[in-house]
Amino acid sequence: MxxxxxxxxxxxxxxxxxxxxxxxxxxxxxxxxxxxxxxxxxxxxxxxxxxxxxxxxxxxxxxxxxxxxxxxxxxxxxxxxxxxxxxxxxxxxxxxxxxxxxxxxxxxxxxxxxxxxxxxxxxxxxxxxxxxxxxxxxxxxxxxxxxxxxxxxxxxxxxxxxxxxxxxxxxxxxxxxxxxxLVPTAAIDAAGNAYGSTAIPIATVGLPATEASAFASADRVYRIGLLAVIAVGNAFQAWVLDPAASDRRRRHVVAFGALGGLGAVGGVAIAALGPWATAVVFGPAVAAEPLPCLLFGLAFFFISCGTPLIRNLLIPAGRFRLVFTATVISAVVGVTTMLLGSIAGSGTGVALGVALAEAVSVSILLVPAWRQFRADTAQPAVL
Structure with a gap:
């Protein structure tokens, strides 16, 4: 409306x-x-x-x-x-x-x-x-x-x-x-949102109004999709972290599978259906372009896969410095790419920054999260 x-x-x-x-x-x-x-x-x-x-x-x-x-x-x-x-x-x-x-x-x-x-x-x-x-x-x-x-x-x-x-x-x-x-976790949250929430303002300032609005529609589909990642992540977090759990390994694996599957299905949906969906919902005048939708679909996959690594493994283990470092590096890569895309007048370049940021974050955290998973599941649950 x-x-x-x-x-x-x-x-x-x-x-x-x-x-x-x-x-x-x-x-x-x-x-x-x-x-x-x-x-x-x-x-x-x-x-x-x-x-x-x-x-x-x-x-x-x-x-x-x-x-x-x-x-x-x-x-x-x-x-x-x-x-x-x-x-x-x-x-x-x-x-x-x-x-x-x-x-x-x-x-x-x-x-x-x-x-x-x-x-x-x-x-x-x-x-x-x-x-x-x-x-x-x-x-x-x-x-x-x-x-x-x-x-x-x-x-x-x-x-x-x-x-x-x-x-x-x-x-x-x-x-x-x-x-x-709260400073460590606030810093992580702020750095993560530096590339999560600045894409639209960067695009609005640097792109022509029509292209910026088309980019905003692609970003809006991505943000709506993230509600599913948040919902699934929320649904599993208390269950996985339950101190009385005796099947900790299985709970982690189920959460990984659910969010990984959501990332794959949702990412494909955003890439394939984004231009059509935005034309129907937001109007043809502001419909998203195919290539930004593809990049937002990749970003959706990576952020969905990275959610359980951070929320269920690294943060509960107190690995704030690691998560913060990965988030800052991701933010630098992402925001720099967005700014370059905006300067070039390319909505695709701005979307590339969002996808790169999420990919870099998962790449840095994957191995430490795997080690933390092995350490957590090797210990008996606290009853």
């Missing part, structure tokens, strides 16, 4: 606002999406989980003071004047999404809470926005409705988790210590 309201001139701008907002959301989370599920999965009782949530809320309140305004400012300068207000509002709404309890629900292995407090409000915002956008033709209503529905849901989840746990009696660490402990 939004792609048709803004046309090929505005589609790239709107996607830039959303991409910058998602990067700011990573700043608000400041590593909780990486280490948070692991800590919650390993927590032994509800009180310990309440402490973890309390620490996250306090730290995210501070990081939001910087990340949310920054999202608006950056989007203001990246977007064109015709769609600046709407793009900034989208960026801010996405950034506020950093208060989501999704990572906490994932660590709990609680899909019902994940759907109730994260999925349903977002789906409801989309459903309510459709008629409003049709009637008014103004897309700024979507970020407004999104914030009005998601923030109360986030707050309700926090109240329910903390209920029965006196805030004054919860031995949460000081926020300064919490933020300091």
């Amino acid at each position: 939004i792609s048709r309201l803004v046309g090929d001139d505005g589609w790239a701008n709107v996607n830039s606002g959303q991409a910058i907002g998602l990067l700011a959301m990573v700043g608000v989370l400041f590593g909780w999406s990486v280490i948070g599920p692991v800590r919650v999965a390993r927590a032994v009782d509800p009180h310990e989980r309440a402490v973890i949530l309390a620490e996250s809320l306090r730290s995210r309140a501070w990081t939001a003071l910087l990340a949310v305004p920054a999202a608006g400012v950056v989007t203001f300068f990246v977007s064109s004047s015709d769609y600046r207000v709407e793009s900034v509002m989208l960026a801010v709404a996405m950034a506020i999404g950093g208060f989501t309890p999704a990572w906490f629900c994932i660590g709990e292995g609680n899909p019902r809470a994940l759907m109730l407090f994260d999925g349903v409000p977002k789906l409801a915002a989309s459903a309510l926005s459709l008629p409003v956008l049709l009637l008014t033709g103004q897309i700024f209503w979507y970020p407004i409705i999104l914030v009005l529905l998601t923030v109360p849901a986030f707050a309700t989840h926090a109240v329910m988790v903390r209920r029965g746990h006196d805030p004054a009696g919860v031995p949460a660490r000081p926020t300064r210590r919490v933020l300091a402990s």
Whole structure:
């Protein structure tokens, strides 16, 4: 709906606002999406989980003071004047999404809470926005409705988790210590999103409006596909990391197979069906080109294969420095390639940067993850 309201001139701008907002959301989370599920999965009782949530809320309140305004400012300068207000509002709404309890629900292995407090409000915002956008033709209503529905849901989840746990009696660490402990995982998350979320802004700045919008459509299909990777990765993480598991090797292998298979099927689907799907969903004027779709399909395969290596093996083992190093190298390779593609006016070059970044990351982490797998599965489960 939004792609048709803004046309090929505005589609790239709107996607830039959303991409910058998602990067700011990573700043608000400041590593909780990486280490948070692991800590919650390993927590032994509800009180310990309440402490973890309390620490996250306090730290995210501070990081939001910087990340949310920054999202608006950056989007203001990246977007064109015709769609600046709407793009900034989208960026801010996405950034506020950093208060989501999704990572906490994932660590709990609680899909019902994940759907109730994260999925349903977002789906409801989309459903309510459709008629409003049709009637008014103004897309700024979507970020407004999104914030009005998601923030109360986030707050309700926090109240329910903390209920029965006196805030004054919860031995949460000081926020300064919490933020300091999160630096390694926050750095990993930020570096990874440096090449994950900057492709659209780079393309918007360097490419003609029509080509940038076509690239935005290919990127949008890729981002929608990543929701499946996130969902499958989330579904397996608490199960694989269960401290009471006696079949640890089998659980790792099942997770590897599921995400590897998803990467292969999804990657082929993006490459083969991307141009047709974007023409149908977003409109022929902003349909994606075949070659960028092929490169995004390769990126999808690699990121799907790399997800269990990082989330189920290396991060739980405390291999933060290794993951950070691989992510930084990937970010340098990816962003450099994207910038060169943008300077050359090539959407294919920008897409190549996304694919190269994910391929480099998996290549660096594969052998250390295999060694960690052997070490983890050689030890008996802790009962």
